[in-house]
Amino acid sequence: MATPLSRAPSLLLKWNQQLHFARAPVREGHFRKAIENFRSGGGESEVARAHKFQGVQSVQASSLNSRSTFAKPHLGDNRISFSVLKDPGPLCLKRAPTFLGHKRSWASASATGTVEQPSSQGNSQMASPASHNQVDGESISYLTQAEAAAIDETLMGELGFSIDQLMELAGLSVASAIAEVYDAKEYSRVLVICGPGNNGGDGLVAARHLYHFGYKPSICYPKRTDKPIYHGLVTQLESLKIPFVSAEELPSKLKDGFDLVIDAMFGFSFHGIPRPPFDSLLRQLVVPKGTIAEEVGVPPVVSVDIPSGWHVENGDTEGTGFVPDMLVSLTAPKLCAKMFDGAHHFIGGRFVPPVIVEKFSLRLPRYPGHSMCVRLGSTNSKPVDVAALRISYVGFELLEEQAKKDPFEQFKVWFDDAVSRKVAEPNAMTLATASKDGQPSARLVLLKGYDEGGFVWYTNYGSRKAAELKANPKACLVFFWEPLHRSVRIEGSVEMVSSEESDAYFHSRPKGSQIGALVSAQSSVIAGRHVLDKANEDLNAQYADGKFIPRPEHWGGFRLTPEVIEFWQGRESRLHDRLRYKRVGEDWIIERLSP
Numbered sequence: 001m002a003t004p005l006s007r008a009p010s011l012l013l014k015w016n017q018q019l020h021f022a023r024a025p026v027r028e029g030h031f032r033k034a035i036e037n038f039r040s041g042g043g044e045s046e047v048a049r050a051h052k053f054q055g056v057q058s059v060q061a062s063s064l065n066s067r068s069t070f071a072k073p074h075l076g077d078n079r080i081s082f083s084v085l086k087d088p089g090p091l092c093l094k095r096a097p098t099f100l101g102h103k104r105s106w107a108s109a110s111a112t113g114t115v116e117q118p119s120s121q122g123n124s125q126m127a128s129p130a131s132h133n134q135v136d137g138e139s140i141s142y143l144t145q146a147e148a149a150a151i152d153e154t155l156m157g158e159l160g161f162s163i164d165q166l167m168e169l170a171g172l173s174v175a176s177a178i179a180e181v182y183d184a185k186e187y188s189r190v191l192v193i194c195g196p197g198n199n200g201g202d203g204l205v206a207a208r209h210l211y212h213f214g215y216k217p218s219i220c221y222p223k224r225t226d227k228p229i230y231h232g233l234v235t236q237l238e239s240l241k242i243p244f245v246s247a248e249e250l251p252s253k254l255k256d257g258f259d260l261v262i263d264a265m266f267g268f269s270f271h272g273i274p275r276p277p278f279d280s281l282l283r284q285l286v287v288p289k290g291t292i293a294e295e296v297g298v299p300p301v302v303s304v305d306i307p308s309g310w311h312v313e314n315g316d317t318e319g320t321g322f323v324p325d326m327l328v329s330l331t332a333p334k335l336c337a338k339m340f341d342g343a344h345h346f347i348g349g350r351f352v353p354p355v356i357v358e359k360f361s362l363r364l365p366r367y368p369g370h371s372m373c374v375r376l377g378s379t380n381s382k383p384v385d386v387a388a389l390r391i392s393y394v395g396f397e398l399l400e401e402q403a404k405k406d407p408f409e410q411f412k413v414w415f416d417d418a419v420s421r422k423v424a425e426p427n428a429m430t431l432a433t434a435s436k437d438g439q440p441s442a443r444l445v446l447l448k449g450y451d452e453g454g455f456v457w458y459t460n461y462g463s464r465k466a467a468e469l470k471a472n473p474k475a476c477l478v479f480f481w482e483p484l485h486r487s488v489r490i491e492g493s494v495e496m497v498s499s500e501e502s503d504a505y506f507h508s509r510p511k512g513s514q515i516g517a518l519v520s521a522q523s524s525v526i527a528g529r530h531v532l533d534k535a536n537e538d539l540n541a542q543y544a545d546g547k548f549i550p551r552p553e554h555w556g557g558f559r560l561t562p563e564v565i566e567f568w569q570g571r572e573s574r575l576h577d578r579l580r581y582k583r584v585g586e587d588w589i590i591e592r593l594s595p
């Protein structure tokens with residue numbers, strides 16, 4: 001499908017991959033040659049094929065002219081004009097003066113072609129647009145501005161969707177994605193900055209859903225559009241007493257008033273550079289290079305569909321420096337999302353029917369369960385600066401006056417919090433043991449019960465941890481509940497639980513886990529996976545038809561009876577709260593430790 005690079009060496013691979021070309025230096029004099037290569041490499045028919053759904057039947061590349069715009073096919077005047085980008089050079093100074101007026105002075109060549117009215121047959125035979133690339137092993141479509149608009153048109157045209165419906169689903173997806181990342185307690189005060197178009201409408205809808213999710217949204221909607229759909233959305237928000245604030249009323253440091261900002265200023269119809277008042281609003285969202293968002297008073301920012309001010313296909317061509325923390329792409333990411341290197345990228349808009357997927361050759365990720373959004377892996381291969389990875393622990397505290405006198409009660413409060421906050425595997429704990437000669441080892445195990453007698457887990461009595469515990473019955477358990485910025489460390493001595501207790505728990509396990517315990521001679525070296533599979537198969541056959549599976553003697557529980565339990569609550573600027581409970585006879589004393 002793609003024009004092979006070897007056949008079009010210095011021009012574009014495919015219509016949608018302008019950036020490859022933009023990055024490839026094209027020297028003066030080579031440009032006309034490049035257009036020839038483009039033609040002989042099949043570029044014209046490639047572009048025509050890729051845009052067949054827009055009624056493009058054929059394309060003829062021509063030499064430079066000054067009419068080019070950024071990659072937007074112009075339909076309607078029976079011509080398609082598209083641009084390819086190259087580094088600015090003297091050739092363009094002469095030949096493309098208009099284009100050089102553009103701040104970044106990208107040079108451009110354009111090609112024109114004839115366009116005929118779309119036919120339904122042509123629509124259904126669209127070839128795969130070239131932007132739909134594999135990214136980091138994940139196959140996802142990235143849309144041009146024209147494709148995004150065409151998908152919208154098809155949804156609202158032949159497929160009978162209304163804009164209200166689509167906007168509702170888009171806004172709900174945005175709110176759902178936000179709730180996945182930003183907890184309503186910690187990030188309750190949300191400022192939603194809405195632009196004049198449908199992107200702004202998505203913001204208004206998202207604000208309403210966030211309100212119902214327990215957030216406290218405020219809206220900044222400086223350029224209202226006089227259409228019934230927006231009046232309706234505003235009325236709905238007003239009825240919820242959601243405040244509307246003007247751009248002038250906003251604190252200069254947004255962090256002073258808000259925990260989170262939603263950028264719903266511009267979506268895929270953005271063009272040019274932001275006009276007032278959005279230009280200054282956008283500046284308030286920029287974290288200057290070399291500074292920390294929190295210190296300069298910028299809360300985390302979530303962009304709807306496009307980081308506002310970014311070129312829809314080419315990213316931050318204006319060099320604004322605006323990089324949201326989270327991007328929620330709608331339907332499919334636009335090409336600029338390839339340049340997004342913020343922390344969280346989600347797709348929302350779980351409404352794309354198969355007919356659209358086929359027509360636009362879309363590759364979309366699978367949505368989990370009933371979720372309205374799905375997280376995407378990073379498309380950015382920048383090396384991770386491990387030393388710079390840090391989050392700010394805000395929102396919780398652990399003070400002596402709040403802490404329970406009894407550490408088991410305190411543990412229950414925190415454990416229940418972790419469960420209700422949907423911490424993944426809240427009962428996962430690191431168990432540290434040490435051999436008799438002092439060699440420590442640690443691994444994750446699952447807590448299966450706790451009370452004043454101690455903390456219980458089950459394992460294989462032939463495992464390394466069991467051997468170490470036999471030789472040295474002292475151990476330490478550590479829980480980490482990241483969303484709550486909490487950790488608990490428990491130290492004490494360990495003993496095996498009674499065989500009745502082990503039996504009871506063993507028989508409460510699913511049959512597969514019971515057989516798993518029989519299969520595994522834990523921590524011993526085996527020849528390969530097939531050893532386990534074979535034993536599993538044999539035992540499943542042996543215990544078919546619901547036969548009772550006896551607990552193997554080599555499997556059972558341990559109980560750690562604590563001497564010390566420390567509760568750690570992450571706090572701002574690393575000034576954490578640490579309360580240590582120490583057993584003294586029948587009682588516990590509580591001491592505060594320096595962080």
Ligand SMILES: NC(=O)C1=CN([C@@H]2O[C@H](COP(=O)(O)OP(=O)(O)OC[C@H]3O[C@@H](n4cnc5c(N)ncnc54)[C@H](OP(=O)(O)O)[C@@H]3O)[C@@H](O)[C@H]2O)[C@H](O)CC1
Nearest residue numbers: 166167196197198199266267268269271273274275305330
């Ligand atoms: N398919 C989906 O998933 C859906 C996505 N939706 C959302 O809709 C937007 C696209 O909406 P659209 O109304 O076409 O456009 P925008 O919201 O991007 O913005 C258009 C308005 O912005 C003005 N504009 C454009 N450029 C500038 C600028 N440089 N400075 C200031 N203002 C600008 C423009 O004004 P003009 O006078 O220039 O025309 C418009 O007023 C998409 O991205 C999704 O977020 C739908 O909600 C549903 C389906």
Ligand SMILES: [K+]
Nearest residue numbers: 263266304306
């Ligand atoms: K936006």
